[in-house]
Amino acid sequence: MNVNTEEIMAQIRQDIREKGLSSDMLSFDDIPYSKPEQADSAGDISGEGYKARMLWLKAHYYIQPYKQLAGNAVSVLTKKIVRKMTKFYVEPVVFEQNDFNANMVSVAESLTEANRKLERRIEALERENAELREKLDTKRRKRK
């Protein structure tokens, strides 16, 4: 390909300079936008922070029984031997913990969903209550 883009770019810059053009304009940073919540207040389960923590829990509930071994050859070998010797005890505990974690995450998700349903129901009931009060007030005013 024989397109000399460097030369074209230099020409464009030269042209801008010669015409005395300026790229001053409204900055994108000056446009407001709705920011995600950085931290939720206690009990708030509808914010972005809560969602992020839930996501973290879902992604991290599974624990590895063993970490990567570090050190020199002798040290790694020793650690490997110790790991082999403790495997019968460590592995079942970790797997049990993983089952527990998985269930906890599942319960937390169910509770979140149940809470959302309740929130929606309360909102609907509050609206209904407000409407009924308004009707009642209107009737009272008419009687007077």
Add this chain to the structure above:
Amino acid sequence: MRVVQLLPTISFGDAVSNDALALEKVIADMGYETGIYADIIGKRLPAGAARKTRKLTGLRSDDVIIYHKSTGTDLDYRLDRFRCRKMMIYHNITPPEFFSPYNGEAAALTAYGYEGLAHLKHRVDFCLADSEYNKRELVMRGFTCPIEVRPILIPFSDYDKAPDSAAMERFGDGRTNILFVGRIAPNKRQEDLIRAFYFYKKTDPTARLILAGSDAGFGNYSDRLKAYAKALGLEDVVFTGKISFPEILACYRTASVFLCMSAHEGFCVPLAEAMHFDVPVIALDTTAIAGTLGGSGFLINDSDPLFVSGVIERVVKDGELRQQLINGQRERLADFSYDKIRELFEKQLGKFIGREL
């Protein structure tokens, strides 16, 4: 011998899923027993295209898992359960700092993606990277296994389908269309496209900027972009939202120029798509962009909107330059042809299976 692919989610139309589906055929043609396994399987995929991860059992030590890595997932850790040889295809992860001002959840997910990547660095035996940029990132993150580059497989035959007629009519009205295809996301820097368009409109008042892509997860960023365009008095910025594949085809077919100001890309499939449709590409030199263009297109090194608008003007109005760019892009596109990538992948997989790496 089994050579299976594993990914967290497979869905219709996304680049990673398309890559996995195309590779499945290549692996099967090489004579290996194969299959795709995923935690989440999109409903629009044909029945049987993939199976649930939990059904992936009975792998032997000489079998191979090809793991597609592009996001945060606990699959990075569950991969340890499989006692077989592991190969990772790295499609890149968008750094969380791009997302955190707009979507904490998305930022947490990509941060988790990098944690997973760190976990995998001594646990995979071979890596394929979509681009040299992705390969450099793996090296920088401590991967010591052999790493080779293999561009993503793009199903170009799909692009010959008929475009959406209503969109063709809407955008094919002879006006200059500056196109960008990609989801509305902060790393794509759509605000820089709007800034350049603001100056370009002064020389071509009927021009149109088409931002084709879904804003799912980044509604607040999309709203901010719309408010920005409005504040600048720009009425011809089209936000298509999520559109059908024939509508995307219409966007490419009616585009005068493809402009990319993205700050982070692991490969950027839309660049290759624009090449396929003979749309001259102007792109800012960041991350994997230069590697994908491979010397074709018009690579710019400055995001100053006045300068970018000057480049657009040259490419739109200078017929000879346009043709030269298109010729260069056609040459580059040949490097992404199905046969070429297939041959490369067969060679790489063959070497891995034959333990030549």
